[in-house]
Structure formats: structure tokens, C-alpha cells
Amino acid sequence: MPPFEPVLLANVGQEGSHTLRFYEQTGGYQSLRRVLKEQSPVQFTDIVKNSNLRGRGGAGFPTGLKWTFLPKDHPGPIYFCLNADESEPGTFNNRILMEDDPHQVIEGLILSCYATRATTAYIYLRFEYPLAYQRLQLAINECYEAGHLGKNIHGSEFSLDIYLHRGAAAYICGEETGLIESLEGKRAWPRIKPPFPAVEGLFRKPTVVNNVETAACVKQIADRGVEWFKSIGVPADPNNPRDAGSYGPKLYCLSGHIERPGCYEAPLGITVNQLIDEYGGGMWKGRKPKAAIPGGISMGLLKADEFHCPLDFNGPGKFGCLGLGTAAVVVMDETVSMIDTLHNSCRFFAHESCGQCTPCREGTNWALKMMNRIKAGKGRLKDLDLLLEIGDNIGIMPGTTICGLADGAAWPIKNAIRKWRGEFEEFIKRTNPQGYQEESAVPALELIGIH
Amino acid sequence: MAIVIIDGQEIEVGDDERLNGIQAAKRAGVDIPHYCWHPGLSVVASCRMCLVESGTRDPASGKITMVPKLVPACQTPARANTVFVTNSEKVQQARAMVEEDLLIRHPVDCPICDKAGECYLQDYHFEHGQKERRADIKPFTSRRRSLGPTITLFVDRCVMCTRCVRFTREATGTNELMVIHRGAHEEIDIFPGYPLENKLSGNVADLCPVGALGDKDFLYEQRVWFMKKHAGVCSRCSTGCSIYTEENQDRIYRIKPRENPHVNKWWICDEGRYGWKHVHAAERNTEPQRLEGDDYVNADWSTTPALLDKQLRDADNLAVVLSPFLTVEEAYLLAKYARRVNKHATIALGFVPVVGEDETYPNGFTIRAEKCPNRRGVEEVASRMNGGLVAWDDFLARAEAGEFDAVWITGAYPEPWHDEATAQRLAEVPLLIVQDLLPSPLWSIATWRLPSAAYAERDGSFVNHADRLQSFQWAIRPPAGVMVEGRLYWRLLGEKGLYNARSAMLEVANEINYFAPAHHEPPPLGIDLKTSQLASTV
Numbered sequence: 001m002p003p004f005e006p007v008l009l010a011n012v013g014q015e016g017s018h019t020l021r022f023y024e025q026t027g028g029y030q031s032l033r034r035v036l037k038e039q040s041p042v043q044f045t046d047i048v049k050n051s052n053l054r055g056r057g058g059a060g061f062p063t064g065l066k067w068t069f070l071p072k073d074h075p076g077p078i079y080f081c082l083n084a085d086e087s088e089p090g091t092f093n094n095r096i097l098m099e100d101d102p103h104q105v106i107e108g109l110i111l112s113c114y115a116t117r118a119t120t121a122y123i124y125l126r127f128e129y130p131l132a133y134q135r136l137q138l139a140i141n142e143c144y145e146a147g148h149l150g151k152n153i154h155g156s157e158f159s160l161d162i163y164l165h166r167g168a169a170a171y172i173c174g175e176e177t178g179l180i181e182s183l184e185g186k187r188a189w190p191r192i193k194p195p196f197p198a199v200e201g202l203f204r205k206p207t208v209v210n211n212v213e214t215a216a217c218v219k220q221i222a223d224r225g226v227e228w229f230k231s232i233g234v235p236a237d238p239n240n241p242r243d244a245g246s247y248g249p250k251l252y253c254l255s256g257h258i259e260r261p262g263c264y265e266a267p268l269g270i271t272v273n274q275l276i277d278e279y280g281g282g283m284w285k286g287r288k289p290k291a292a293i294p295g296g297i298s299m300g301l302l303k304a305d306e307f308h309c310p311l312d313f314n315g316p317g318k319f320g321c322l323g324l325g326t327a328a329v330v331v332m333d334e335t336v337s338m339i340d341t342l343h344n345s346c347r348f349f350a351h352e353s354c355g356q357c358t359p360c361r362e363g364t365n366w367a368l369k370m371m372n373r374i375k376a377g378k379g380r381l382k383d384l385d386l387l388l389e390i391g392d393n394i395g396i397m398p399g400t401t402i403c404g405l406a407d408g409a410a411w412p413i414k415n416a417i418r419k420w421r422g423e424f425e426e427f428i429k430r431t432n433p434q435g436y437q438e439e440s441a442v443p444a445l446e447l448i449g450i451h
Numbered sequence: 452m453a454i455v456i457i458d459g460q461e462i463e464v465g466d467d468e469r470l471n472g473i474q475a476a477k478r479a480g481v482d483i484p485h486y487c488w489h490p491g492l493s494v495v496a497s498c499r500m501c502l503v504e505s506g507t508r509d510p511a512s513g514k515i516t517m518v519p520k521l522v523p524a525c526q527t528p529a530r531a532n533t534v535f536v537t538n539s540e541k542v543q544q545a546r547a548m549v550e551e552d553l554l555i556r557h558p559v560d561c562p563i564c565d566k567a568g569e570c571y572l573q574d575y576h577f578e579h580g581q582k583e584r585r586a587d588i589k590p591f592t593s594r595r596r597s598l599g600p601t602i603t604l605f606v607d608r609c610v611m612c613t614r615c616v617r618f619t620r621e622a623t624g625t626n627e628l629m630v631i632h633r634g635a636h637e638e639i640d641i642f643p644g645y646p647l648e649n650k651l652s653g654n655v656a657d658l659c660p661v662g663a664l665g666d667k668d669f670l671y672e673q674r675v676w677f678m679k680k681h682a683g684v685c686s687r688c689s690t691g692c693s694i695y696t697e698e699n700q701d702r703i704y705r706i707k708p709r710e711n712p713h714v715n716k717w718w719i720c721d722e723g724r725y726g727w728k729h730v731h732a733a734e735r736n737t738e739p740q741r742l743e744g745d746d747y748v749n750a751d752w753s754t755t756p757a758l759l760d761k762q763l764r765d766a767d768n769l770a771v772v773l774s775p776f777l778t779v780e781e782a783y784l785l786a787k788y789a790r791r792v793n794k795h796a797t798i799a800l801g802f803v804p805v806v807g808e809d810e811t812y813p814n815g816f817t818i819r820a821e822k823c824p825n826r827r828g829v830e831e832v833a834s835r836m837n838g839g840l841v842a843w844d845d846f847l848a849r850a851e852a853g854e855f856d857a858v859w860i861t862g863a864y865p866e867p868w869h870d871e872a873t874a875q876r877l878a879e880v881p882l883l884i885v886q887d888l889l890p891s892p893l894w895s896i897a898t899w900r901l902p903s904a905a906y907a908e909r910d911g912s913f914v915n916h917a918d919r920l921q922s923f924q925w926a927i928r929p930p931a932g933v934m935v936e937g938r939l940y941w942r943l944l945g946e947k948g949l950y951n952a953r954s955a956m957l958e959v960a961n962e963i964n965y966f967a968p969a970h971h972e973p974p975p976l977g978i979d980l981k982t983s984q985l986a987s988t989v
Contacts, residue, residue, distance in 0.1 A: 170633070187630060192496045192526055353634035355611065356497045362552035365635035366586060373587060386585060393548055399520030400499055400545060 006265040007224075007249050008216050012100040018135045020142040023103035029148055031222035032107050035114065036156040044222070045115045051221045051229040052236070052245050056093075057083055057174075057211030058296065058325045059404075060313040062244045063218070067116050069198035070206045079202040080118035081183065081209040082109050084125040084132070085167050085174035088296035089348060090328035093251035094212035096263045098125075098132035101216075102139035106162070108215030110148065111222050113160050116208050121162045124179050127169040137164050171352035175403045176209045177201075178354065189356045190403035217248055233268035234312045246312030246324075256292070256331035257284040269315070272307040275329055287333040291420075295325025297345050298408025300415035301338075320418070322411045338423050342416040343371040349409035360406035363394040367413060374424075377431035380438050384424055387413050453531035456508060457481050458538055464529055472524025472535050473501055481537050484546060484575045486660045487612040488525035491717045491814065492621055496526040498612050500575065502545040503527075504536040521545055543579065550580035556635065557661075558593055558607045566662030568675040572610065598639075599627070599647030601721060602655060602664055606638050609663035615639060615655035622718065622814040625649045639663070650810065650818060653724040654717075657707060666705065668725055673704040681926035682709055682975060684913050685723040686776060686824040686865070686906035690817055691915030692719045693976065696727070696907050696926035703727045703907060703927060711976050713919060720818045729865040729905065730927070734890060736902035737932040747900065752934055756942045759899065762882055763792045766857030770797040772846060773833050775823035776863035777936060778911025779920070779966065780955035782829045784940035785861065786836035791944070798837035799846035800830050801861060802868055819916055824906070828914030831965045851876040861936065862887030863903040869893060886936065904935040910952040911937060912969070914980065920969055921977035922956070 011017040011026060023029070035044055049064025070078060082105070086094040097105050113121050125133055140162050143149040151159045170188055172178045177191035180202045201207025221229050229248050236245035246268040252275055255261040259281030266279065272292050276282060283289055289304040294311060300321035302309055309319045317323055332341065350368040355361040367390050370383050391414040394400055395407035417424055428436045453464045457479035464470055464478075471494070473483045486498035501524040506517035515534050521542070524535065536542065553572060561567040594606040616628045616639065627647040631640045641647055647655070656666040678697040685692040685706070693711035697704055706727055708719040729735070739755055740747040750758075763769060771789040773782040789796040804822040811817045834840035841849075850858060858880045862868070865888065874892030877883060885897035894900055908929040912922040929935055941950040953972070960969045968978050 189497075192494070192523075350634055355630070355632075355634045355637040356495070358497070358499050358549050358552050358610070361611065361635055361637070362555050366552070366555055369587065393545070397520060398545075399518075399522055400502060400548070402496060 004249075004266055007220050008097065008104070008213070008251060009101075009263070009265045011104070012096055017100050018102055018139065020103060020139065020146060023101070027223070028103050029107055029146075031219065032110055032148065033154050035111060035222055036154050036158060041115050041117055044111065047226055048115065048218060048221060051226045052247050053214065053217050053221060053229065054244055054246065054313060055211055056213035056217065056250070056326075058088070058298075058323075060246075060324060063210060063214055065244075066198065066210075067112075067208060069196065070116055070208065071199065074117075074206055076117070077120055077205055078116060078118045079205055079207040080109070080113045080116060080121040081179060081202060081207060082121060082123040082212060082215060083174060083176070083179055083209050084123050084129075084136075084212050085179060086129075086212070086326075087126055087171040087174050087352075088298065088326045088328060090253055090255055090293060090330040091296055091326040092253050092328075093263050093326070095129055095132055096251070097212055097216055098129065098136055102132075102135045103143075104216050104219055105212050106136075106139055106143060106215075107148075108217070108219035108222075109162065110143075110153070110160055112208070112210060112215055112218050114158050118208065119159055119161070121160060122183055122202070123162060123164045124173065124183060125164060125166050126173075127167050133164065133166055140164060170354075171348075172354040172403075172405060175405065178403065179209060180207060187354075189354050190405075192402055213251055220249075234310065234314075237314065243314060246314065250311075250327055252279070252311065253326070253328040254280045254331070255328070257287060257289070257333035257336075258282065258331050259284055269310045269312040271310050272302060272329060272331075275311065276307070276331060280331070283331070283333060287335070289331060290334045290336055291332045291338065291341070293328065293330040294319075294321050295323065296328045296408075297330070297348065297412055298405075299323055299325035300411035301341075301419060303419050320415055322407060337427075338416050338420040339371075339375060339427050342412060343368075343375055345412040345416075346371045346409070349405065353405060353409070354403075357401040357406070359394040359400040360409065363390045363406065364409045366390060367409070374428060374431075378435065379428040379432050380436055381425060381428060382439055383428070384417050384421065388417055391417070453529075455529045455531070456534045458536060464531075470529045472503055472505065472522075472527045472529055472533075475529035475533075476503075476524065476535060476537055483524045483537055484571070484579060485525055486571060486610055487614060489614055489617075489658060489717075492614060492617045492658075494525050495613060495617070496523040498549070498610065499523060500546060500549045501525050502549070503542055504539055506534040506536075508532040508534055546575070546579040547581050550576050551585065553610050554580070554584070555586040556607065557610075560593065560608070564605070564608065564662035565665055565670060565675070566608075566659070570662060571660035597646075597667075598641050598664075599652060601652045601667055601725075602647050603667050603670065604639055605663050605665060608661050609639055610661050611637055611639075612660060613639075614658040614660070615664055618651075618655055618658055619647070619649070622654070622812060622816070623649045623651050624813040628655070650720050650722065651718060651812065651816065653721045654708070654719070657717075669705045673699055678704055680707075681907075681924070683907060683923045683926055684824060684921045685719060685726070686913070687720075687723045687726040687822060688819040689821040689823060689826055689916040690715065690819050691824055691913055691919065691921060692723055693921065694719060694723065698907075698927050701927040703730055713976055713979070714915065714917075714921075715816065716814070718814070718816050720816070722818065726865065727905075727907065729888065730907055732889065735888060735905075735930065736890060736894065736900065737930045738900075739902060739932065739934070740900040742898045750899075755901075756939065759884065760792065760943060763789075763857055763859075766793065766855075766882055768795070768797075768855045769793040769857045769859075770799060770846060770850065770855040771859040772799045772801045772843070772861060773829045774801040774861040774863050775803055775826040775829050776865075776906065777829055777861055778825065778909055778952065779828040779832060779914060779959060780911040780952045781909070781936045781940060782825075782832040783836070783959045783962075784937065784944060784955055785859070786832055788940055788943045789859070790836060797841055797846070797849075797855070798833045799841040800826075800833040800843060802843040802864075804864070804866075804868060821916065824915070825913040827916065827918060828912065828920070831914070831963060832959070835963045835965070847873065847876050850880060853879060855880060857882040857884075859884040860886065860893060861903065862891070862893075863905070863936070864888060865905070867891060901939070902933045904929045904933055908933070908935055909937065910935075910950070912952070912956060912973070918980040919977045920966070920973055920980050922952070922969075922973045924952075 054060040178188040182188040197207040233247040264279040294316040346368040350364040391410040485501040502521040692715035693709035739750040884899040886901040907926040938950040
């Protein structure tokens with residue numbers, strides 16, 4: 001194992017790590033007592049801001065900066081939502097934290113609420129985590145009994161209630177405003193922005209939505225300080241004034257064809273190769289790698305010769321991927337068909353598209369139908385261009401949708417076809433030797449049975 | 452004044468106006484295609500048809516900075532120095548993409564779709580769509596289900612603009628409609644056992660930009676391109692909604708709302724929408740008749756006016772009752788005629804039907820309890836010409852007491868409006884002229900039976916509850932045997948030429964101060980008669 005000492009995962013895997021007793025024995029809730037006594041919300045916000053902590057949920061937006069977007073002197077209430085709707089395929093870091101160290105998350109959440117002056121917090125937990133649900137609820141109950149939650153926490157003027165809300169298993173509820181709509185009891189259709197949630201969010205009040213791992217980082221920053229946090233990771237690019245740097249430890253979810261899949265804590269900026277070799281124990285059965293997903297399927301795909309890609313907030317972008325995302329690295333060996341990979345990805349996004357914006361609703365569905373046909377041996381070379389056209393035109397980046405789900409659907413399409421076009425063409429020619437060059441529309445009747 | 456630049460063309464927007472890109476572009480004469488946006492509903496920006504390029508112009512340097520991505524025009528406010536580009540290649544490509552996307556699963560069953568001819572999907576496809584179908588998906592499925600008594604849903608034609616869902620949430624507050632499922636499997640639906648059943652339900656069929664929501668009353672009745680639209684005014688309550696009457700060869704097929712910001716915005720109620728059935732009712736009176744002995748004989752319109760005139764002149768005490776379904780002009784002409792043949796003739800206001808109470812919806816739309824279009828206008832005419840208002844009940848009491856030896860009752864009520872007992876109170880009147888639309892107790896005891904016209908057959912003006920005068924022209928011709936009231940009164944008065952409502956209105960405006968603003972030809976949205984009253988008191 002490498003020399004890096006895990007911080008976020010320090011308690012994970014130990015007997016009884018999810019209990020308050022265990023957590024307090026390891027120094028838990030000391031930072032909360034100290035911050036409540038010694039620092040004002042503004043001071044604590046400044047600490048988080050100075051740490052350059054960036055959101056761990058996927059987009060990597062600076063957390064402290066997000067907090068400062070809340071209106072000043074708002075009469076309240078201000079709401080805080082903890083996004084635990086961890087649905088990105090391959091991602092399970094939040095799950096580990098919530099199941100094995102829920103108090104770390106809750107302490108971070110209380111500190112975040114203190115900084116943002118929120119007096120009500122919601123944890124939006126995905127449906128599929130029953131153990132996390134039990135342990136979080138247990139932890140919240142323990143906190144109320146111990147006085148970490150409730151009225152006038154530890155004698156301060158700060159009061160906080162946390163509600164644990166269990167979602168109904170929809171990917172889109174992990175989108176910031178989709179989550180808010182869902183919490184309000186509505187269909188999780190992401191909202192149009194502006195107004196941003198910091199101005200008008202949950203129940204039309206200022207709202208912050210942060211990720212579970214972000215909250216855990218907030219707690220560690222409170223414990224160990226800004227200098228410690230900034231000593232880890234990759235500094236900001238001096239040539240890019242908009243780069244906030246990639247500081248701190250990060251939980252990487254390593255899965256796929258490797259010897260030891262799992263959730264590993266490493267400094268931001270570790271490369272895919274290092275992750276596989278130093279943490280994952282190398283490729284499964286010593287096979288040759290073919291591709292890797294850098295941070296959840298919506299971030300796109302890396303080729304085997306791009307595994308020197310550093311996994312910080314800017315790294316995957318330099319290799320044609322969307323970004324770091326949730327840092328869920330899925331490694332595929334040479335036996336994997338990219339046609340199957342892309343088909344699986346298209347199926348996921350077509351299934352999870354909320355259906356609000358036309359380009360995403362129809363585009364993801366159309367892409368799936370085309371992949372179905374290609375897999376069924378009726379593909380045409382022209383389909384690849386159509387797929388790329390869909391990929392290039394759906395999403396919040398070209399401006400054709402409200403939220404980023406379509407970007408996530410588009411990136412695997414773009415990456416897979418652009419990086420493995422030869423494999424796709426070979427497959428189509430091999431499976432459809434008569435019709436691969438066909439240009440005219442496929443007669444609908446011939447497709448019965450495929451769709 | 453703020454300057455907004457649309458495709459290089461500068462337009463002015465008032466400081467207190469809050470326009471979006473679509474509205475601002477419309478002012479510049481540029482149509483931005485859109486499905487989900489509707490001025491009367493909240494903005495969801497989900498159809499993505501109105502994507503444009505946008506930016507801002509620095510007022511000092513004139514330098515324009517564009518937003519790198521496309522933005523929905525419906526969601527982008529047209530503030531000072533906002534720049535919209537609606538015709539660039541990028542915009543055209545985006546429109547083509549959305550059109551293509553919407554047609555992927557659309558059945559393209561235009562030949563059997565009622566919306567064909569007025570369908571946005573058709574129009575935008577011809578204007579912005581791809582030349583050929585590239586999608587490979589078997590398009591034709593045809594599922595249809597009823598959403599309520601008035602509306603049926605053609606599931607596969609839907610483009611998921613959610614206008615109808617928002618309408619039931621924001622306009623009526625009844626929340627019947629919702630979206631079920633997710634992604635490409637989405638459908639509009641109702642909760643089981645809670646059908647779309649409210650008094651504004653028909654509007655969702657108008658709102659639907661495609662053929663997904665069908666009006667059951669109009670389903671498969673007529674191709675839209677065969678119908679002619681006539682601007683009119685609804686007669687079913689005193690709100691006086693602006694409507695279009697759509698007919699083909701003198702048969703009405705449907706009523707649609709006509710946008711009028713002063714009255715009904717974009718909506719009409721179902722009472723008005725389906726309230727034209729009496730026009731083509733089989734039992735409608737279509738033959739003038741007079742009593743000879745104990746039997747009625749058909750009268751001839753060529754001789755009837757002269758006979759009527761003679762009998763009325765012979766009477767000592769004449770009363771005419773002006774129905775609130777008459778136009779202002781007709782009411783005035785009849786009153787004028789009555790006073791000409793008998794200086795002391797009583798001019799009374801007819802029965803004013805009131806049902807229930809006013810119903811106001813969350814969007815401000817009100818269905819009035821007063822179920823007639825022109826109580827205000829006729830009341831002014833009657834009280835002014837009579838020198839004081841005689842209401843229906845007063846008139847009945849006086850008639851029952853034998854005060855009148857000749858009575859002319861105008862009706863034109865679309866529904867039964869009195870009972871046998873009421874009719875009996877007038878049984879002793881020697882000369883009873885009843886002019887009505889449907890057979891009734893009064894009709895059966897009348898000396899003269901004159902069939903009256905329906906509202907779509909009249910020319911003239913109605914004054915609604917809020918003193919707004921709206922003029923309209925006939926949409927259909929009356930059945931043979933019916934002489935429209937205006938024409939009959941025109942002839943009785945011996946006026947030259949054909950009945951001309953406009954010249955009658957000029958006379959009314961001269962005679963009665965209340966109608967003075969109608970000196971000027973009323974605009975299509977009507978004029979507010981209160982404005983002149985305010986002016987004249989100053």
C-alpha cells in the first residue's frame with residue numbers, strides 16, 4: 001500500500017465504526033464544539049473558502065464560494081440539502097462513508113449548516129441504500145440524544161434539525177434542482193436556472209446542496225485546517241485564472257477488471273495507472289487494459305494509452321472526457337466490447353432521462369434504438385455519424401437541455417465512437433455485410449422484433 | 452425605453468414591460484417557433500424549440516458579447532441591450548434537431564388527425580425540419596384514451612410540452628392532469644377515477660400545439676381548412692368572452708377563444724365553447740305564425756311587417772320587452788319603433804337569467820352567474836328610452852293587472868326561460884307578440900309567433916358586465932323562415948336599404964350618452980364605455 005494515510009476512511013472497516021461512541025473516541029464532534037464556541041459562521045465559511053475545497057459530487061464547484069452565494073442577511077429559513085442520491089454507475093464512496101462512518105458525514109453537515117446559517121437540513125438518500133438509511137437514522141437519533149442536534153447545540157445559539165429523506169430510485173434526483181423538486185414532493189424535473197438554488201431553492205428559499213463526501217471533507221478541514229488540506233493534491237494552474245486547483249484527499253471508487261476493486265482514498269491528481277497498480281493490485285488475471293471510465297460513465301472513456309491521465313478536476317478534460325465526475329474508475333480489459341459498453345451506457349441514460357427536454361428525451365432514446373439495431377446486426381456506417389451528431393448536440397453545454405444529464409449521456413457516445421471508431425466499423429461490417437453501406441432510412445417494418 | 456436587438460433590427464421595449472425573447476422578436480416581426488411556452492402559463496423551457504443565440508451589447512462601445520451556447524428565447528428576458536440572433540445556422544440546426552426529435556416517435560397520422568392544418572408540428576416541420584426522415588424507429592402506434600367528458604388523448608401524438616398539465620395547475624387549480632412515466636415513455640394522464648372535469652377543460656385542446664388532445668365534441672367533425680373563422684362575442688354569460696365562431700356552410704362546428712387581454716385573455720369556458728347547440732336545434736322556431744281563430748297559420752315575411760305595424764298602431768297601451776340577448780342596436784331600434792307607433796309605449800327590460808354564483812378561477816377567469824350577454828347594454832337602452840327602468844317582474848305585474856292591450860316580448864333565449872304560470876299571467880293580453888328561439892309556454896299562447904335569430908346570426912354589439920362594448924358581425928345565416936331581429940325592426944322603421952348595425956350604433960351613440968364612445972368604430976377588442984363617463988363628469 002502506498003504511504004498516503006487515509007483520513008476520510010480512517011474509521012472505515014473497524015468494528016462498530018458507525019456508532020457515536022466509537023466516533024467520539026476517535027475525537028469526533030470536538031471540532032463542532034470548538035467551531036461553535038470560537039468561530040462565527042463567516043469565519044468558518046472563510047476557512048472552507050480558503051481551503052479551495054471543491055464539491056465532490058461531480059461538477060467540482062468550489063464549496064465555500066457556493067456558500068457565499070446565499071443572500072446576506074436573509075430572514076430565513078435557509079435550507080441545506082445533503083445529496084446522498086449517489087446513482088452514478090460505478091460510484092459507491094458516499095455509501096461507504098454513510099454506512100461505516102455516518103457521524104463524520106453528520107458532523108460535516110452540522111458544520112456546513114452552521115456556516116450557511118441553515119437551521120433545517122435534509123439528507124436525500126437514494127433508495128437502494130437500506131443499510132445507510134438505518135445507520136444514518138441511528139446516527140441522527142444518537143446526535144439528538146447527545147445534544148449535537150436540536151435546539152441550541154452545545155449551548156450556542158445555533159439550532160439544527162436534520163431530516164433523512166429516502167428517494168425513490170431515480171438517477172435524476174441526484175441533480176441539484178431535481179433533488180429539490182423531489183424533496184418538495186414533485187416530479188424530479190430539474191428547474192430552469194436562474195434563479196439558482198442559493199437564491200431560490202427548496203420551498204422557494206435559499207438552499208445549498210452539497211455532496212456527502214464534501215461534508216466529510218468539511219469536517220476534516222475543521223479538524224486539521226486549511227494548510228493540511230492544501231498540502232494534498234494539485235495546485236491551481238497559474239495560467240488559468242478560473243482554475244481553483246484540486247486540493248485534498250479524494251475517495252476513488254475502483255471497479256472493473258482489476259484484482260482488488262474497492263473504495264480507496266488517495267490525494268487528488270493520482271493517475272489511473274497508479275490507482276490500478278498501487279491500490280487495485282493490477283489488472284485482473286494480468287490481462288491487458290483496454291479502457292477506463294475516469295469518473296462515472298457520464299464522464300466518458302479513457303483509452304488504455306491515456307491511463308497516465310491525472311485524476312484531478314482538470315485531468316480527464318485534457319483527454320476528451322467531461323471531467324473528474326464522482327471519481328468512479330471502472331477499468332475494462334481487452335475482452336470488453338466497446339459496442340456493448342456503449343449500448344449499456346445508452347440504455348442507462350435512455351432509462352434515466354427525466355423526459356423534460358426534447359433533445360435529451362428523444363436523443364437518448366434514439367441513440368439506444370440505434371445501438372439496439374447495431375447490436376442486432378443491422379447497423380450501418382451512417383449510424384455512427386448520426387450517433388455522433390446526437391452526442392454533439394444534446395446537453396447543457398451546447399445549451400439544448402436544462403440539466404447536465406444529457407451531457408453525461410453524450411460523452412460516452414462521443415468518446416467511444418471517436419476513440420474506437422475502427423472497432424465499431426469492423427463490427428458493423430462483420431455483422432451486416434450486405435447492408436452496412438446503406439444510406440436510406442431503414443424501413444420501419446423490417447425493424448419489428450428489434451425494437 | 453430600452454433597446455433590444457433582434458437579428459440586427461433594433462426595437463424599443465417599454466421600461467415597465469417584461470418581455471421574453473419570443474415576445475420581443477414578435478415585435479420585430481420575427482416568429483420564434485415554440486411549443487411549451489404560452490403567455491398565459493409559467494415558463495418551463497423544456498421543448499427547446501425556441502433556442503436562439505443571445506448576447507449583450509455594451510451601450511458605450513457598441514461591442515456585442517454573445518453567450519457561447521444556445522439559450523431558450525422563452526426563458527431569456529429582453530432587457531436593455533439584449534441581442535437575439537434567431538436566423539443563424541446554429542439556430543436553424545437546433546430547430547431542425549428538435550423537430551426531428553419530436554417526429555421520431557410521432558405517428559405522422561395527419562390524414563386522420565383533427566389538428567392537421569392548424570398543427571404546430573406540421574407547420575414547424577415544413578419550415579424548420581429535416582428534409583428526410585433519418586430515424587429508424589417504427590413510428591406508428593395509435594393509442595387513445597379518454598381523459599374526461601370533453602377531452603380525449605391521442606397518446607403518441609403528444610410532444611410533452613406540458614401546457615395542458617400547467618393549465619390545470621395554474622389556470623383552473625384543479626390539477627387533474629399529470630405526467631406519468633419517464634423519458635421517452637412519458638405520457639400525459641389523469642389519476643384513476645379523477646377525470647379531467649372542470650368548466651374550463653376545453654381549453655386544453657386549444658392549448659395543445661399538436662393533435663394529442665382532441666375535443667370530443669369536434670372529433671372527426673370537420674377538417675379545419677374547410678371552416679371559416681368569424682370573430683364574435685360569446686352570449687352565454689355576461690363576461691362576454693371574445694370568440695371565434697368556426698363554421699362551414701352556415702353550420703357551426705366549434706367555438707374557440709379569441710385573445711382579448713381586457714376580457715378573457717386566452718380562455719373560454721365550456722359553457723360558451725359548447726353553448727352553440729341551440730343554434731342548430733331541431734325544435735328551433737323557424738316559421739312566423741299568427742293566430743287566426745283557434746289555429747295558427749304561417750305568416751309571410753313580405754306582409755307581416757305591415758300587418759304588425761297596423762295592429763300595433765291600433766293598440767292603446769303598448770309595451771315592448773327587450774331581451775338581454777338582443778344587441779344594443781336591435782334593442783334601440785325596437786324601442787324607437789315602439790315609441791314611434793305609441794308615444795307612451797312602455798319599454799321594459801326582459802328576464803335576466805341568473806344561475807348560481809360567479810365562479811372565479813385562480814387565473815382570474817370568471818364565469819358569471821348572469822347567463823346573458825347584454826344586460827348592461829339593453830338595460831341602458833330600456834331605461835333611457837322608457838325614462839326609468841321597468842324590470843321584468845314589474846312588467847309582469849303591470850301586464851297581469853291588464854295595463855297593456857299590446858305586448859311585444861323578445862326572447863332569443865338559448866334555453867327554456869319561463870314556466871307555464873308566468874305565461875298565464877300574460878294570457879289576457881289581447882295582442883301578444885312573442886319573438887323567441889325555442890318553443891315555450893308564451894310561444895304557445897302568442898297572437899304572433901316570430902322566430903328569433905341566434906347569437907351567431909346577428910350583427911351588432913354586446914356590452915358585458917364591465918361596460919365593455921364589443922361589436923361583431925354575423926357568422927352564419929339564419930335558417931329559412933327566420934328574420935334576424937335587426938332586419939325586422941329596420942323594416943318596421945321604414946329605414947332605407949339593408950339593416951346596418953353600424954349606422955344604428957351611430958344613432959344610439961348620439962342619443963344615449965352611455966354609448967357615446969361607440970361613435971368611433973369599436974376596435975376588435977371592444978371599447979370600455981366607462982372611459983367616456985369618467986370624461987364627461989370632469
